[in-house]
Amino acid sequence: MAGAVSLIVAATAAMIYSLLHYSIWSFGMPGSGLMPVIACAMIVVACLWTILARDTGERARFASPPLAYCVGFVAILALTSVIGLLPALAIVAAAILRFEGMSLPRSILIAVAVALGSWLLFERTLMVPLPGGAIWGS
Amino acid sequence: MDILGDLAQGFAQAATPWNLLVALAGCIVGTAVGVLPGLGPTATISLLLPISVYLDKTSAIILLSGIYYGAMYGGSITSILVKIPGEAASVITCIDGYQMARRGRAGAALAIAAFGSFFAGIVATVGIAIIGPGVAEFALAFGPIEKTSLLILGFTLVLGVGEGSRIKSVAMIGLGLLLATVGVDLVSGDERFVFDIAPLRDGFNIAILAMGLFGISEVLLMAEDRDQGTKAVQSPTRLKELLPNRTEIGESAAPVVRGSVLGFFLGLLPGGGGMIASFASYMLERRISKTPEAFGKGAVAGVAGPEAANNAGAQASFVPLLCLGIPANATIGVIMGALLMAGVTPGPRLIVDHPEMFWGVIASMFVGNAILVVLNVPLVGLFVSLLRVPRAVMSILILFFCVIGAYSLNNSMFDVAAMLAFGVIGYGLRKTGFDVAPLLLAFVLGRLFEESLMQGLIIGHGQLAAFLLSPLSAVFVAAALLIVLMPAVMRLRGTPISLSKNTE
Structure with a gap:
C-alpha cells in the first residue's frame, strides 16, 4: 500500500506541475505536456486499482541495514567534493565491510585493493578523469 | 554473382590473418565494454573512431561491429551474475538469468547465452545474406505512424514482463514514460521537469536508470540478508555443473530458434535492434510455455530466447544501415559515421560499389560469433567463480563499478547522485511489490514512442484516425487491443482471471 500511495502522490504532483507549465494540445498539434499527463494518469489509475483490489504483494518490512548503505551513498557524494571519488569510495567501502562484520584490517585491505584496481582500470587504462576533490583536484 | 559466390568472396576478406586479429580485438574489447556498466558500445566505438581511420575500411x-556484438554478449554476463544489465538489451536476461544463478545454474545460463547467441548469429548472417537486401525495402514502409503502433504493441507486451502483477506493470510503464519525458522536448523545444538543473536538460541516461534500478537496489536487498554478508553465494565447482544439462539443452533449443528468427526480423526495423527483439522473444516464450509460472523464477527459455x-x-x-543507409540505433549510427569517414556512403549502392566490403562485413559476423563462443565458453568457469566472492565484497564491487560507470558517462557527479537515487527508489519499489523491469523497458521505448507519436500526429494533421488508416499500423493496433482485451474476453467465456500474472 505504501508504494502505491507514494506513487499516486508523486504522479499527482507531476501531473499538476505539467498541467500548469506545459500545453497538452496547441495549434491542432500535441503539446509537450501530453506525454507527461498520459504517463501520470497511467500511474494514478493503476495504483488506485492496486489499492482497491488489495493487490499489494509487498515483501517483508523494510530493514535497517540498507539504511546504513544509504548513509554511505550520501557520504560518497559529500566526501567526493573534498577528497575525490576513489578515496571517498574506499572509505565508504571499508565502513560498509566493517558494518557487515568483517575485521577492520581486512575491510581496509579490501577497500584499498578495490580502489587501486579501479584506479588502474578506469583512470590509467580507460583514461576516465575521475574527480580529485578539493584536496587533490588542483 | 550468386549468393554463395558473394559469401565466399566475403569469407576470403574476413578470414585474412589481419582481419581475424581485428575481429578478435573487437570481440575482446566489446565483451569488456559489455561487462563494465556505463561504458556502452556507443561511447567505446566513438572513442575508437580515430583508430579506425588508420585501418582499411x-x-x-x-573492428567496430565486433565491439558491437561483443558488447551484446558481455552485457549478458553481468546480467546473469550480478543482475546489472551492461546493455539495455540485457535487461530481460536479468530476470531469469539471475534467478538461474541464484539456483547455482549460472554456468548453464552463461553457456546457453553464448551458444544461443552463436546460433542466432549464424541465422542472422544467413538471413542477411539471403533476404536482407529485399526485406530492407519492406522496412522502408515503416514511417512514424507504423512505428508508433508497433511501440503501442510493444507496451502491451511489456505488461507481461517481470514478477509483479499486470496492473502494477501499468504503473511502472507510466513511471518509465514519465521519466523519459525529463529533458528538452525535441518537437516543441520546451524543457520538461528540468527545474533549472543543467544536467537534466539531456534527460536521464538509460545506463543511469539500469545501474540504479537493478544494480544498486540489488545491493540494498542483499544488505538485508546480513547473515550472508561475509559468505559467498553457492556456486558450482565441477565442469559438469558449469555446463547446461540435457534437460536445459532441450528446453533451450526451440526458444533459441524462435528467438533467432524473431530477433532477425525485428532487428531489420529502424529503431529495432536487440532491445525490442529480446523482450518480444521473452513474451513469446512466456505465452507459449506450458509452465508460464516458471518465468521470473529461472526459466531456461527466459534466457535462451531473449539472448x-x-x-x-x-x-x-x-541491414538498414548497409542496404538503406538508415542507422537502426545510436551505436549503428556511430558505425555509419565510421563508414562515411572511410569514404563509403551506406545505401542501396553499397552492395554494387563496394561488394567486397558488404560481403566481408557479413562474413565477419559469422567469424566474430565463432570467436565469441571460443573466447567466452572456456571462461564460463572464471565468470562463475565471481559468485564465490562474499556478498559484502560483491556489494562493494557493484558499488564501485556502478558509481565509476555512472560518472564516466558524462564526467558528472550529478549522474552518480541520480544513479544512487534511482537505486534507493528501485529498492523501495521492489520492496512494495513493483517490478522495475517494465519501468526500464518503458523508459527506453518512451523516447522513441513520443517522437514517433508526435511525428505521426503531425503527419495525420492531429487526427488519431491516421493510426488506423495505414494497414500495417492497423494490424499492430488490433494486435495490441487483442492482447489487452484478451483477459476480459476470457472472463466472459467463464475462465477465471486474476490481476496477478502468476495465477493466470
Whole structure:
C-alpha cells in the first residue's frame, strides 16, 4: 500500500506541475505536456486499482541495514567534493565491510585493493578523469 | 554473382590473418565494454573512431561491429551474475538469468547465452545474406505512424514482463514514460521537469536508470540478508555443473530458434535492434510455455530466447544501415559515421560499389560469433567463480563499478547522485511489490514512442484516425487491443482471471 500511495502522490504532483507549465494540445498539434499527463494518469489509475483490489504483494518490512548503505551513498557524494571519488569510495567501502562484520584490517585491505584496481582500470587504462576533490583536484 | 559466390568472396576478406586479429580485438574489447556498466558500445566505438581511420575500411567496420556484438554478449554476463544489465538489451536476461544463478545454474545460463547467441548469429548472417537486401525495402514502409503502433504493441507486451502483477506493470510503464519525458522536448523545444538543473536538460541516461534500478537496489536487498554478508553465494565447482544439462539443452533449443528468427526480423526495423527483439522473444516464450509460472523464477527459455533474439536483432540492424543507409540505433549510427569517414556512403549502392566490403562485413559476423563462443565458453568457469566472492565484497564491487560507470558517462557527479537515487527508489519499489523491469523497458521505448507519436500526429494533421488508416499500423493496433482485451474476453467465456500474472 505504501508504494502505491507514494506513487499516486508523486504522479499527482507531476501531473499538476505539467498541467500548469506545459500545453497538452496547441495549434491542432500535441503539446509537450501530453506525454507527461498520459504517463501520470497511467500511474494514478493503476495504483488506485492496486489499492482497491488489495493487490499489494509487498515483501517483508523494510530493514535497517540498507539504511546504513544509504548513509554511505550520501557520504560518497559529500566526501567526493573534498577528497575525490576513489578515496571517498574506499572509505565508504571499508565502513560498509566493517558494518557487515568483517575485521577492520581486512575491510581496509579490501577497500584499498578495490580502489587501486579501479584506479588502474578506469583512470590509467580507460583514461576516465575521475574527480580529485578539493584536496587533490588542483 | 550468386549468393554463395558473394559469401565466399566475403569469407576470403574476413578470414585474412589481419582481419581475424581485428575481429578478435573487437570481440575482446566489446565483451569488456559489455561487462563494465556505463561504458556502452556507443561511447567505446566513438572513442575508437580515430583508430579506425588508420585501418582499411573493411577492417575498420569489422573492428567496430565486433565491439558491437561483443558488447551484446558481455552485457549478458553481468546480467546473469550480478543482475546489472551492461546493455539495455540485457535487461530481460536479468530476470531469469539471475534467478538461474541464484539456483547455482549460472554456468548453464552463461553457456546457453553464448551458444544461443552463436546460433542466432549464424541465422542472422544467413538471413542477411539471403533476404536482407529485399526485406530492407519492406522496412522502408515503416514511417512514424507504423512505428508508433508497433511501440503501442510493444507496451502491451511489456505488461507481461517481470514478477509483479499486470496492473502494477501499468504503473511502472507510466513511471518509465514519465521519466523519459525529463529533458528538452525535441518537437516543441520546451524543457520538461528540468527545474533549472543543467544536467537534466539531456534527460536521464538509460545506463543511469539500469545501474540504479537493478544494480544498486540489488545491493540494498542483499544488505538485508546480513547473515550472508561475509559468505559467498553457492556456486558450482565441477565442469559438469558449469555446463547446461540435457534437460536445459532441450528446453533451450526451440526458444533459441524462435528467438533467432524473431530477433532477425525485428532487428531489420529502424529503431529495432536487440532491445525490442529480446523482450518480444521473452513474451513469446512466456505465452507459449506450458509452465508460464516458471518465468521470473529461472526459466531456461527466459534466457535462451531473449539472448538469441538480442544477438540476431543486433546483427540484423546492420541491414538498414548497409542496404538503406538508415542507422537502426545510436551505436549503428556511430558505425555509419565510421563508414562515411572511410569514404563509403551506406545505401542501396553499397552492395554494387563496394561488394567486397558488404560481403566481408557479413562474413565477419559469422567469424566474430565463432570467436565469441571460443573466447567466452572456456571462461564460463572464471565468470562463475565471481559468485564465490562474499556478498559484502560483491556489494562493494557493484558499488564501485556502478558509481565509476555512472560518472564516466558524462564526467558528472550529478549522474552518480541520480544513479544512487534511482537505486534507493528501485529498492523501495521492489520492496512494495513493483517490478522495475517494465519501468526500464518503458523508459527506453518512451523516447522513441513520443517522437514517433508526435511525428505521426503531425503527419495525420492531429487526427488519431491516421493510426488506423495505414494497414500495417492497423494490424499492430488490433494486435495490441487483442492482447489487452484478451483477459476480459476470457472472463466472459467463464475462465477465471486474476490481476496477478502468476495465477493466470
